[in-house]
Amino acid sequence: MRWSGLGLALGFAAFQMWVEVAVAMLVALAQVVAWRHRLPICWEAAVSAACMIAAVSSFLLLFERFPWWDIPVHVTVTGVLAVLVAHVVRRGVPSPRAIVVTGAVLAVVWELMESAGARWVDSSIYVAPADTALDIAAGVTGAAAAALLWHRTGRAERRRARPAR
Numbered sequence: 001m002r003w004s005g006l007g008l009a010l011g012f013a014a015f016q017m018w019v020e021v022a023v024a025m026l027v028a029l030a031q032v033v034a035w036r037h038r039l040p041i042c043w044e045a046a047v048s049a050a051c052m053i054a055a056v057s058s059f060l061l062l063f064e065r066f067p068w069w070d071i072p073v074h075v076t077v078t079g080v081l082a083v084l085v086a087h088v089v090r091r092g093v094p095s096p097r098a099i100v101v102t103g104a105v106l107a108v109v110w111e112l113m114e115s116a117g118a119r120w121v122d123s124s125i126y127v128a129p130a131d132t133a134l135d136i137a138a139g140v141t142g143a144a145a146a147a148l149l150w151h152r153t154g155r156a157e158r159r160r161a162r163p164a165r
Helices: 004-014 018-036 041-059 067-089 094-120 128-161
Strands: none
Touching: 004 018, 004 041, 018 041, 018 067, 041 067, 067 094, 067 128, 094 128
16 A cells, blocks of 8 residues: 555546646655654554545545545544654654644644635635534544554553563
8 A cells, every 4th residue: 555645646647637646646645654754554554545545535526425524534534644743743652642733733734725725726625614613623533533542552562562571
């Protein structure tokens, strides 16, 4: 899965689908950062899968076809990206609090990018105030869930690493 974002971008480029190429390159960026910063393999796979699902969902117009689809994508993608960014910033040892704060910042930035996209790229992007607030809440919820999972998996790994007495 490590290079699937780049493969997706090349496929879109072959058909001159430039907005989709840009989205796929963001997926590729997340995949490379997760790999190069040695995110644990289960988290690297989660980042890759979540970002690919979001990109393909956009291409297949799932957000337009199923209005509720936006929420699980915000929960999942913001959660795994919060772990990734906090892992990079904190050099491999993010606290649950750092993950949640990072997720909140990412959720707000995501919504600002949606607003910019609606204004300058595609006016069909839905940016109503209630949707924006719900998306931010979903992102923070995802970051909190990811922080809990990160904390629990880290604790389990530390227990396994202890020598037996």
